[in-house]
Amino acid sequence: MELSAVQYISDKQGHTTGVVVPIELWQRIQKMMEEKIPTQEANAWDTLQNLTGSLSAPSDWAEEHDHYLYGTNKQKTKQS
Secondary structure, eight states: OOOGGGEEEEEEEEEEEEEOOOOOHHHHHHHHHHHHSSOOOOHHHHHHHTTTOOOOTTTTTTTTTTHHHOOOOOOOOOOO
């Protein structure tokens, strides 16, 4: 079952307002989330540690976040 099986529901302006997900896909998503969600005993540091490496981003993400989020021009790298 692929993501193409997901059906999107939109309002009159074309904004997505909901989704219809096949039960098999929903069960897989739930299982993945259960494996990723830390237990109640975990503190904030444990939660951050568990999330480390779970997001792929360009190497210049921190410096160029406005470019990636809003499409602004990249800032010139300062030469030392």
